[in-house]
Amino acid sequence: MDSKKSIKKLLEDLGRKKITAQKAYALLRDLPYKDLNFARLDHHRVLRKGFGEAVYCEGKSPGHVKKILEEILKRNAHCLFTRASKSLYEYLKKFHSGLKYNEQARIIYTRKEKPRNKKRVLILAAGTSDIPVAEEARLTLQIMGNRVKALYDVGVAGIHRLFDRLPDISRANVIIVVAGMEGALASVVAGLTDKPVIAVPTSVGYGASFKGIAPLLTMLNCCAPGVSVVNIDNGFGAGYFASLINK
Amino acid sequence: MDSKKSIKKLLEDLGRKKITAQKAYALLRDLPYKDLNFARLDHHRVLRKGFGEAVYCEGKSPGHVKKILEEILKRNAHCLFTRASKSLYEYLKKFHSGLKYNEQARIIYTRKEKPRNKKRVLILAAGTSDIPVAEEARLTLQIMGNRVKALYDVGVAGIHRLFDRLPDISRANVIIVVAGMEGALASVVAGLTDKPVIAVPTSVGYGASFKGIAPLLTMLNCCAPGVSVVNIDNGFGAGYFASLINK
Amino acid sequence: MDSKKSIKKLLEDLGRKKITAQKAYALLRDLPYKDLNFARLDHHRVLRKGFGEAVYCEGKSPGHVKKILEEILKRNAHCLFTRASKSLYEYLKKFHSGLKYNEQARIIYTRKEKPRNKKRVLILAAGTSDIPVAEEARLTLQIMGNRVKALYDVGVAGIHRLFDRLPDISRANVIIVVAGMEGALASVVAGLTDKPVIAVPTSVGYGASFKGIAPLLTMLNCCAPGVSVVNIDNGFGAGYFASLINK
């Protein structure tokens, strides 16, 4: 079916002159999105990005989220709703009994994808308080079909706890480092591996950590190459980015 | 030879009990670094990270850089010196005639590695003034053995200049977006591709761009998933990170 | 009547020597404002600015707002109270049954002015969470007598949702862009139109969006010319400014 043809293929075909401009335009015009008035659901994202639209719930009313959810479920087996409160989940569950919820990760979802390959993403969290952000990354990765291993409380203040895990580090294909306070873990890990390290600063800390600015700057200024950074507390973003690499 | 055995393998062997603790410790103790008194060259980085140590030249005297260079060339065919002025290059060339220099990228190097595979890294720079940072990324990638395509001046103010290049975007395996001023290009590109996007904010701009803070924040808050960010003007870091993914 | 004569005309007459200095001074002295002790109502603003005083409710007691409202309704058919809570509206409605309330926009008002011309203001909001600010702009424009069209959830992460609306963009006389997170929508829109674009950063986002600083900086540094910016979350200010242009 035309509507299932990926936009990526469409563009490639156009580039290689396999389809005419007229055809291309027609396809582009009919790209499947659904105007809910308060939201425009990007149905063809699954085509363009390889995964459907993840919905950020904070600041949306339960009614709006419900309508978006229904629209998504019409076309996808998957859904991924981030920053979802437990009460939102309980509201939605009444209508859609198949929904699952991970309270630490604050994610509502339908199912985890079976891993597509044997490559592993390793998540390292510096402290116990960083776990919710790490869990958001872990669950995102699993929903998107990746093997994940997560190790928590391996901060640099007791660096033997990290070094004990060197074999895990060397087996990983991509590494996510989650750390608040001063965020030094990313630098140490990046010095020990030749795999890409995705650093997630968290707002854990107090005083001059300024709700995550301190670890954000630490990670951006990482003296070891091979590190890139996502937004403060953005476990979803780190998981999504790692999944793109891990494919 | 033991000294060529990668640290990665060493750790894996240790993890799988293939080597004894005694052997492991001895190897670790003898890890090849060279103490130059003012610098400790990390010779085994080539083992651990798959590429030798890149040297950041800013703030180092020409004499120090020369000694570091000589120590590196004793063991490596490659060298990669970033933020190098033309006068530094001219000073070093007297002693090492094989050195090359790219003035825009401000990189001194010996040779580009032949690409290891057909995967391509695409570099998009928003404006003409972002080219030096983009060139630093491009040359880093080439030295590390990657195929690269770079397209400049494709900022969002004339978005058809970007859309004309959709086929290039869909063919890329990794994309680096270099942008100053408001840095919006990363968001638009990330919305069009299912490949990882590495965003490099530049200090190009004036007034409230605050030497790169504006595009840095833009990129960290990117509404499209699949983007991670490196330090302001850090073309080398983006190239290095992209190379890790592209392998 | 003299008291209805606009200050604009007064000053013009003075400039053209149509009235004497004495007359002018007398008129200036008698400019209609009402001292309520805790507030000085600027009755002649309707003369000077073409629209009566809009009242910002946050931080004012219901009793004070009630007195200000009564004073305004003595002379104006219109009123426009921004940042008004629902409970404030319910309190005031008891005394003034004709009041209307828009909960999303948080505006209390009496009536919308009939549009004075066919020119249209287009409001584009990047995400669902930006709607309250966009609604504040939309209602302000309608109360001041403008035709408005509002399109929501047209952020750059799925740019075909925006491009589908190019005809709306080309028909608009003024465009308001409302966006939080990284605020890149303003740059893209400004590159597609020759009409003035008024950008409103919102505090929607988390982490390094810093309650609106990220999109504020993005919009100030917009690489496309033709954009100006109002305060974070200031939907009223954007609507008011657009109305001045649209006249």
Next chain:
Amino acid sequence: MDSKKSIKKLLEDLGRKKITAQKAYALLRDLPYKDLNFARLDHHRVLRKGFGEAVYCEGKSPGHVKKILEEILKRNAHCLFTRASKSLYEYLKKFHSGLKYNEQARIIYTRKEKPRNKKRVLILAAGTSDIPVAEEARLTLQIMGNRVKALYDVGVAGIHRLFDRLPDISRANVIIVVAGMEGALASVVAGLTDKPVIAVPTSVGYGASFKGIAPLLTMLNCCAPGVSVVNIDNGFGAGYFASLINK
């Protein structure tokens, strides 16, 4: 001729089904831009935005600017190069004798457009040191075909200097306020007029003016409605935006 048909018209025609998708796509594909390798000149901006591309010179080599200039002059009678040093002008003048230069505004241009209408833009600068930014705005407006009046040194510290100019304020169609230090002039002017006020903070000042942050914040928080703000020192942006309104 097709190539002269404005993109605006194209999109309107498409919206009204006057042209086919095939035709539209063909036109879009052929949008005139010129790839100079280091820059992509946006020739159809004159169609889309009603004025050709203005070129920001800071950070571009004279050789690059020369090539861009030549490309522009092939198709336009106008050019507008901002942030241009005198030495750049002297270099370009050797090849293009018709170029003009305004040293205060730091603009290289070919000619001022004859005003299209009688509407006037008024520029008010708070202090003598704000004049270069004000001149950049003034000349931009003149090149784009607007009537302009500029009054300098009318800061609020001697407010009678401003009030003496009330007739000028009431005659203006759009007002640009340029101010550094504390930037209070915008608030006072906005309280006196029913015309849109475009505020330009300047980096004039010292200590806690933080190179323009102080007046930028002042202007964004302006208590009088009817003000919007452009980037620090962005006289060009203010002039361009005012010209869009004044048309």
Next chain:
Amino acid sequence: MDSKKSIKKLLEDLGRKKITAQKAYALLRDLPYKDLNFARLDHHRVLRKGFGEAVYCEGKSPGHVKKILEEILKRNAHCLFTRASKSLYEYLKKFHSGLKYNEQARIIYTRKEKPRNKKRVLILAAGTSDIPVAEEARLTLQIMGNRVKALYDVGVAGIHRLFDRLPDISRANVIIVVAGMEGALASVVAGLTDKPVIAVPTSVGYGASFKGIAPLLTMLNCCAPGVSVVNIDNGFGAGYFASLINK
């Protein structure tokens, strides 16, 4: 009595050799302060500074405040407790029936001092929401024995409301300007008077006012000389400082 002799006089006497070093030291050693373990009451401040210690209540337990109050009332007829909640007042009133409370100013006190002279302090507040801070200044001045006149809602957005009050401005000996949002009132007032202007930025505003940073910077960068600034929302500090000048 020695214990009533002011420290000022003591130091003067010492400077003029009227008293011996031995005597001076003895007096200094016996300076009256009371150690309450959790607080050291500075009883001789009334001698040194001409007014007893004002107590900042925020963050102190009611029990602690009660003990401090009792210690003060042993020696002073006056007390001045700032940032006091109504519930704190109601708690203290049970034990000390003579206490008074001003809810807007959030001050607990015993009595206002009769003005010592005819000089007047004028307080101008830009908006209705600035009144609490202005009231804190007004009451502080009255308790310290000053004549005060306060005019509210005289912001620069309707500058005729201010100009109508020029006679009040010219009659004042000291002027306090209280303003949030952009804080431009201080600049305008300072341009109209030859009396010292004390500017108090308030945290009133939203978005880019950053809880008072915007008016603070405005006031520090005031283009008219004759202005100095106190901390954000520090009505007490402004009143105290004005009282020192007004003596």
Next chain:
Amino acid sequence: MDSKKSIKKLLEDLGRKKITAQKAYALLRDLPYKDLNFARLDHHRVLRKGFGEAVYCEGKSPGHVKKILEEILKRNAHCLFTRASKSLYEYLKKFHSGLKYNEQARIIYTRKEKPRNKKRVLILAAGTSDIPVAEEARLTLQIMGNRVKALYDVGVAGIHRLFDRLPDISRANVIIVVAGMEGALASVVAGLTDKPVIAVPTSVGYGASFKGIAPLLTMLNCCAPGVSVVNIDNGFGAGYFASLINK
């Protein structure tokens, strides 16, 4: 003569109905300022503020300063040009031999006014590097006719150097404290006196002093009441403000 009548008197007369509105308007219209095109000299400031306009030289061309100087000298015996370089002075001296220059204070002036009374302003500078700012304050005070005593290098790191000067502190009528680095001197001095303390943060320091932000914040948060603050390095502003109090 009418033109010598102070604006203050004019407004008082108007308030007391001693003059008619017509007369008042005529006087206001004729307020003496001189339009030099690039500057509007505020001649009646001497009437309104008790001292002529002080001119800030930074960012003005020597030619402009010369014209302003000549215009001022037509009407005033005094002039006060701040932030003046030595070369500017040497340029101006050719035309006006009576000019004086103080290199530390960077002030060009004609003469110091004879003190009007016996009240003394005390200037305390914390370190040797703060002297230029302190000298700017001292000379401003002398030109405006005040007795001044200045004590330098009395920072809190060796507090006996300050305490040795207690008699000077107790004799002063107003105190200016000039301090960079951490700026703690203002707090200590304010605790020792019942006179108003004007604090001037300086940009002296390094690292986390952030060019004067550290002492600025220190002084704004001063725990002792009786302190107000001027802009960073603003010795002129402190001197001017102190002079207003000292009159």
Next chain:
Amino acid sequence: MDSKKSIKKLLEDLGRKKITAQKAYALLRDLPYKDLNFARLDHHRVLRKGFGEAVYCEGKSPGHVKKILEEILKRNAHCLFTRASKSLYEYLKKFHSGLKYNEQARIIYTRKEKPRNKKRVLILAAGTSDIPVAEEARLTLQIMGNRVKALYDVGVAGIHRLFDRLPDISRANVIIVVAGMEGALASVVAGLTDKPVIAVPTSVGYGASFKGIAPLLTMLNCCAPGVSVVNIDNGFGAGYFASLINK
């Protein structure tokens, strides 16, 4: 027993070749930490750092804290849980009746160590509101076995309250200064002693104290040498650091 041998001794023995590499590696591998899945308890910290792991409670669930506590009590007589709420204490007390709680310091602990020597740590707090942070430092020091004296409310606004305590200052071996608002106390104390001064900025204050940034900057820029700084409100960190020095 091997497992009780301190890591310090181990490393020293290794350095002095008293033990073989094999032995050292075996010991390092067996370093006692306990993986609780959500936390990795660092049991050998008591060996390495001379004191067991202090646990930061904020952001941990009571159940998690309970498990950590039990694991610690298996091996240590001591525990030190910081930022603990009263309700957490009441929950834990049900299971471990020997726990103690200090509500001001918000610390849960088992017992104070008997002082090991006669050296005294002096804690000076500037204001009554700084006491909780000071108490956190005091109790940390006592638990770690130090003699402590604490003096509260000795801020610089009434500096005789401090000077009265000079004998305490001269008797101390280490001094901790706790101060909010402007934090000037550290500078004054450092000028009076030859002992190390550890400065703790607190978030006490309002307006431009920015939740502790003001005293943090003050303390970092301290003009007297001999001062170092810990994080805002970090009483535990200051006490711990002082204990290391005092040993």
Next chain:
Amino acid sequence: MDSKKSIKKLLEDLGRKKITAQKAYALLRDLPYKDLNFARLDHHRVLRKGFGEAVYCEGKSPGHVKKILEEILKRNAHCLFTRASKSLYEYLKKFHSGLKYNEQARIIYTRKEKPRNKKRVLILAAGTSDIPVAEEARLTLQIMGNRVKALYDVGVAGIHRLFDRLPDISRANVIIVVAGMEGALASVVAGLTDKPVIAVPTSVGYGASFKGIAPLLTMLNCCAPGVSVVNIDNGFGAGYFASLINK
């Protein structure tokens, strides 16, 4: 001799009533400082702090420094002038041939004190570019009579370079960590030792290191206890503080 008696002893004697108040006052009055008009030399600092006044040269004229130097050398065998340029040294050497200069540390001094004990201070610098700050600390320590060992280029990116130095770490009595970029070294070192760690952030780095803010925040938020921080680039301050501890 009285003048050699330390202020510390004086205060203790006074506290223990060994000397009379009269005697104490006389001694305090005669505390040796020298008023050079532009500077007040604190001669008794050597008594009070155990080391004479260190002079910060930046911003002082060579003539002033010369006078201060001469005054110091009248009474001290030592001098310590920080932030001294080579040209300043060459100027001073003409008059005082015994002066020494360390160009990296930018310190002028007369001689190093012989170490008073066997305790060692270890300085660790993360990168080659941090050496100047580390050298300032090292030389300060040597001048003050401490044994010092300095190891450079031991950053966390190649952590085996640090671990190879564990014996040095365990032998140290105090450790200074000097690091720019992200400053993670302090956290790792503090996790490995039970000795106090003094962290010095440096301004080495670029982009989001913001001239030292990034490592400053990292170090303040250090997750391992036992770390305190001095100002950015303040090698002298770290050395001085370490020397106080090491005594």
